[in-house]
Amino acid sequence: MSIIDAPNRTDRSLSAQLTGWRLTWTLVIAIAIGTTAVAVTVGGVAGANEGIRITARTSAVLFLLAFTASATYRLWPNDFTTWVRRNRRYLGVAFAGSHLVHAGFIIASVVLSSARFKAGVERTPGGVYVLDTIAYGFLIAMTITSFDRIAKRMQYASWRRLHLTGSYVIWLTFFVAYWRRGITYPLFYGPFLLVVLAALVIRAAGKVKRKNAPAGA
Numbered sequence: 001m002s003i004i005d006a007p008n009r010t011d012r013s014l015s016a017q018l019t020g021w022r023l024t025w026t027l028v029i030a031i032a033i034g035t036t037a038v039a040v041t042v043g044g045v046a047g048a049n050e051g052i053r054i055t056a057r058t059s060a061v062l063f064l065l066a067f068t069a070s071a072t073y074r075l076w077p078n079d080f081t082t083w084v085r086r087n088r089r090y091l092g093v094a095f096a097g098s099h100l101v102h103a104g105f106i107i108a109s110v111v112l113s114s115a116r117f118k119a120g121v122e123r124t125p126g127g128v129y130v131l132d133t134i135a136y137g138f139l140i141a142m143t144i145t146s147f148d149r150i151a152k153r154m155q156y157a158s159w160r161r162l163h164l165t166g167s168y169v170i171w172l173t174f175f176v177a178y179w180r181r182g183i184t185y186p187l188f189y190g191p192f193l194l195v196v197l198a199a200l201v202i203r204a205a206g207k208v209k210r211k212n213a214p215a216g217a
């Protein structure tokens with residue numbers, strides 16, 4: 001854990017207590033239990049599909065928070081953006097946990113109705129699944145290298161290249177998923193698509209602000 005990630009142990013507020021790996025575990029356990037409860041209540045393959053959709057959304061929130069953490073802090077420095085920036089690594093690993101649950105529901109939906117899954121695959125361009133799979137590959141590599149013991153064995157330039165490329169590939173995967181749904185159901189999925197696009201704009205604006213900042217700021 002680096003100094004910027006270290007929780008402040010004298011502060012008793014919720015945001016101060018819910019940091020670091022405790023934050024990651026709390027989020028992943030809540031997502032796993034909450035989505036499983038919904039899936040079981042709905043039941044069968046419809047329940048598994050509901051689980052896929054909910055975990056895709058929890059993953060999107062966690063990923064986009066980590067993806068924009070530095071930019072939002074730079075643009076609007078306040079308690080919340082400071083907390084997000086300090087916890088960006090833990091939010092990123094919680095995203096990986098949420099997406100592990102997404103994968104679990106995908107497997108459950110195949111087991112419960114392979115015919116329905118195949119019908120879905122036939123309606124989806126093959127390239128989407130190629131991109132999804134590549135994104136999972138980056139997600140796994142980024143998660144493994146989020147642990148100090150492994151990160152320290154890598155050259156910083158390689159670590160940075162992996163995390164930078166991976167984060168844009170994952171962003172693209174969310175963009176494609178919500179673009180495809182957004183053009184079919186604009187009223188429901190349009191806002192999801194706008195949030196994904198806004199994250200990219202915020203990140204770019206954060207970069208511009210960093211470039212224009214006086215040296216040492």
Ligand code: HEM
Pocket residue numbers: 049050052053054056057060099102106120129131132133135136139170173174177178
């Ligand atoms: C990092 C990779 C991935 C990302 C970012 C991702 C993201 C998403 C998103 C945003 C949705 C839409 C959820 C909604 O309705 O709000 C979704 C749905 C879905 N995903 Fe994933 N996904 C990924 C990988 C995969 C893979 C590899 C598969 C299957 C092999 C898959 C299967 C599905 C299915 C079947 C749905 C539709 C569920 C339904 O509407 O009933 N996903 N995913």
